[in-house]
Amino acid sequence: MNTSTQLVNLQGNRACALAAIAAGCRFYAGYPITPSTEIAETMAAELPKLGGVFIQMEDEIASMAAVVGAAMGGAIAMTATSGPGFSLKQENLGYASAAEIPCVVVNVMRGGPSTGMPTRPAQGDVMQARWGTHGDHPIIVLTPASVPEIHAQTRKAFELSERFRIPVVVLYDEVLGHLVETVELGATGAVTPVERRYTRAARDSYQPYAPDEDGIPVMARPGDGYRTHTTGLTHDTNGFPTQDSVRVARIMERLLGKTDRHRDAIEQWHCIECDDAEVLVVAYGISARAATHAVHTARARGIAAGLFRPITLWPFPERAFAHATRHAHTVLVPELNAGQLRLEIERLCAHNPAVHGLHRLDGETLTPAQILADIERLAASKPRMRRVGDSA
Amino acid sequence: MNRPVSKDFDIRDYLRLDRMPHFLCPGCGHGIALRALLWAIHELDLNKDKLAVVSGIGCSGRLSAYVDANTYHTTHGRPLAFATGLKLARPDLTVVVITGDGDSLAIGGNHLIHACRRNLDLTCLMLNNEVYGMTGGQASPTTSADRYTTTTPLGNHEPRFDACKLAQAAGASFVGREVTLQLPALKNLIREGIAHAGFSFVEVMSDCTEIYGRKNELGSSPEMVLRQKHDVRPESYGNQVERPFRPGPWQTGILARDERVEYGAAWRSHCAQHGGGVAP
Ligand SMILES: Cc1ncc(C[n+]2csc(CCOP(=O)(O)OP(=O)(O)O)c2C)c(N)n1
Numbered sequence: 001m002n003t004s005t006q007l008v009n010l011q012g013n014r015a016c017a018l019a020a021i022a023a024g025c026r027f028y029a030g031y032p033i034t035p036s037t038e039i040a041e042t043m044a045a046e047l048p049k050l051g052g053v054f055i056q057m058e059d060e061i062a063s064m065a066a067v068v069g070a071a072m073g074g075a076i077a078m079t080a081t082s083g084p085g086f087s088l089k090q091e092n093l094g095y096a097s098a099a100e101i102p103c104v105v106v107n108v109m110r111g112g113p114s115t116g117m118p119t120r121p122a123q124g125d126v127m128q129a130r131w132g133t134h135g136d137h138p139i140i141v142l143t144p145a146s147v148p149e150i151h152a153q154t155r156k157a158f159e160l161s162e163r164f165r166i167p168v169v170v171l172y173d174e175v176l177g178h179l180v181e182t183v184e185l186g187a188t189g190a191v192t193p194v195e196r197r198y199t200r201a202a203r204d205s206y207q208p209y210a211p212d213e214d215g216i217p218v219m220a221r222p223g224d225g226y227r228t229h230t231t232g233l234t235h236d237t238n239g240f241p242t243q244d245s246v247r248v249a250r251i252m253e254r255l256l257g258k259t260d261r262h263r264d265a266i267e268q269w270h271c272i273e274c275d276d277a278e279v280l281v282v283a284y285g286i287s288a289r290a291a292t293h294a295v296h297t298a299r300a301r302g303i304a305a306g307l308f309r310p311i312t313l314w315p316f317p318e319r320a321f322a323h324a325t326r327h328a329h330t331v332l333v334p335e336l337n338a339g340q341l342r343l344e345i346e347r348l349c350a351h352n353p354a355v356h357g358l359h360r361l362d363g364e365t366l367t368p369a370q371i372l373a374d375i376e377r378l379a380a381s382k383p384r385m386r387r388v389g390d391s392a
Numbered sequence: 393m394n395r396p397v398s399k400d401f402d403i404r405d406y407l408r409l410d411r412m413p414h415f416l417c418p419g420c421g422h423g424i425a426l427r428a429l430l431w432a433i434h435e436l437d438l439n440k441d442k443l444a445v446v447s448g449i450g451c452s453g454r455l456s457a458y459v460d461a462n463t464y465h466t467t468h469g470r471p472l473a474f475a476t477g478l479k480l481a482r483p484d485l486t487v488v489v490i491t492g493d494g495d496s497l498a499i500g501g502n503h504l505i506h507a508c509r510r511n512l513d514l515t516c517l518m519l520n521n522e523v524y525g526m527t528g529g530q531a532s533p534t535t536s537a538d539r540y541t542t543t544t545p546l547g548n549h550e551p552r553f554d555a556c557k558l559a560q561a562a563g564a565s566f567v568g569r570e571v572t573l574q575l576p577a578l579k580n581l582i583r584e585g586i587a588h589a590g591f592s593f594v595e596v597m598s599d600c601t602e603i604y605g606r607k608n609e610l611g612s613s614p615e616m617v618l619r620q621k622h623d624v625r626p627e628s629y630g631n632q633v634e635r636p637f638r639p640g641p642w643q644t645g646i647l648a649r650d651e652r653v654e655y656g657a658a659w660r661s662h663c664a665q666h667g668g669g670v671a672p
């Protein structure tokens with residue numbers, strides 16, 4: 001076996017597709033849309049060689065339905081899309097969330113609303129990724145900030161989705177999707193594909209939605225004799241619909257509690273100079289790239305700036321964020337939207353520290369200079385500000 | 393739960409008896425359609441473990457829950473798209489889709505025509521009761537002229553679909569229609585449909601007795617089902633059922649059959665040509 005790693009230049013979308021395949025994904029259903037199409041194109045070229053399935057469906061509603069159908073059949077399955085298509089995925093994404101069907105949805109964000117700016121980057125689907133489908137539901141959203149991270153997080157998405165039976169959204173923007181960077185691909189065989197966990201319970205006592213000790217029900221493979229029922233109606237542990245209020249309350253508590261209960265396994269983040277940061281920048285995806293540069297420059301100029309970069313966007317890594325803000329008087333949230341994550345940060349901070357947004361909606365990315373200018377302005381606005389290198 | 397299957401058709405061998413009583417109204421044609429399906433499954437000697445029944449949303453959609461098989465009650469209009477994924481991932485399963493006239497011709501119309509075009513080995517039972525039964529009796533794309541529904545309180549003014557013509561035009565390789573009154577004929581049609589390797593579309597002329605029947609004064613449930621016969625002209629037994637309960641020259645029986653390449657088989661040979669073995 002070849003044990004050496006391989007360095008390759010990959011486009012973000014292609015890295016996403018290759019990571020999915022390495023993770024064991026063998027079913028892809030999609031519908032073409034800029035700027036995500038290269039994922040479908042890569043899958044169309046690669047999956048036949050592996051005996052997998054690629055199918056271009058009639059629309060995104062159908063592709064998401066086909067993905068959940070394939071996943072119920074036992075396939076490790078995914079789809080990818082962008083804004084308008086992401087809207088259409090929501091119906092069966094909700095079904096996957098309710099019926100606890102593992103699957104991965106990639107959304108390469110472009111300018112919106114509506115058809116918006118198909119070839120321009122944006123981060124306008126942050127709230128849709130969390131709340132796009134109706135009703136209270138669990139969801140996990142990962143936001144990589146580089147091509148190597150797209151590769152790693154796509155792999156992670158499959159792992160989390162299988163483990164917790166929650167659909168996982170991989171959310172990044174047009175620039176990252178089309179950016180080419182060097183990715184260190186693991187040695188052949190180094191990336192172990194994810195595996196579906198199947199029940200070994202006796203056939204007549206198996207309950208398809210009875211939680212295990214982690215609160216996660218174990219699936220049965222169709223064909224193995226369990227003959228279970230799957231529905232988007234609120235269902236009891238036996239898989240059949242119920243409206244018994246006592247039971248429904250318990251069912252919803254478990255369903256919604258999955259992400260809370262497993263926060264430690266789900267939440268990922270990256271901190272730069274957070275330990276003594278007084279001006280804390282919170283940024284994700286492409287905006288985090290500019291923010292990293294801005295924070296380093298600010299530090300060089302003696303400002304106690306730091307960057308908190310959520311990699312898991314939902315559930316938001318609240319505790320790590322609270323820890324990162326312990327010396328901050330101000331939090332700055334630069335985003336390519338009108339302040340979607342800023343709303344969440346304001347909720348978490350309750351205005352202490354103060355929260356400021358920096359928004360760009362013109363189809364261009366935020367520059368390090370723009371973020372730096374805000375960091376400097378906000379640092380100066382606090383008179384008792386401690387400078388790096390000061391005694392005490 | 394796991395009853396041994398008897399040699400003669402006993403519907404209880406195929407039902408989840410612990411889900412009884414079912415929720416259908418007395419006399420609902422959907423119950424007859426379900427019986428025909430289970431009878432066909434029995435005659436084909438299908439292994440219930442390898443049978444998947446996928447349904448949409450509606451009274452028709454609720455039927456999957458009663459079948460002792462791998463069952464999937466999906467979203468409104470999407471059972472064919474879901475079944476497409478399931479069947480491609482698991483060619484070893486026999487996949488039957490149960491859908492309604494609203495489910496497959498309105499919200500799911502696009503999925504139906506593309507399923508017909510692809511010719512994946514699915515059997516689609518479309519239970520046509522001319523109405524949205526589940527939501528309380530609104531007009532559907534198959535509601536006959538002048539009929540009363542809650543959204544056509546002055547009588548229906550819209551033209552309706554001929555679903556079999558639609559399926560045929562879109563390329564379905566097996567198309568058939570039958571009324572629920574002719575239970576053995578319906579069973580035979582469904583059996584042929586399941587046995588056909590390719591996409592089979594079977595339209596079942598079903599009665600929504602409680603809502604549609606009542607609103608249009610079509611008589612009691614038994615009367616309504618019997619109307620199907622009453623209105624059949626003797627000379628029309630050669631596959632012509634005229635004015636059974638819906639005016640119009642509805643042809644019954646197998647209306648189209650064409651042995652063309654099945655989608656899943658085509659995909660797998662495409663994979664094999666490119667070095668990919670059989671899908672896991
Ligand atoms: C997206 C969506 N829109 C609307 C509904 C409400 N709805 C439930 S069943 C139904 C119509 C079902 O009619 P049909 O397919 O003819 O089935 P039937 O009840 O007559 O068997 C509708 C509109 C829904 N569940 N989902």
Ligand code: SF4
Nearest residue numbers: 417420451525600601
């Ligand atoms: S409402 Fe109509 S279609 Fe639904 S169960 Fe009753 S009779 Fe059947």
Ligand SMILES: [Mg+2]
Nearest residue numbers: 492493521523
């Ligand atoms: Mg109907």
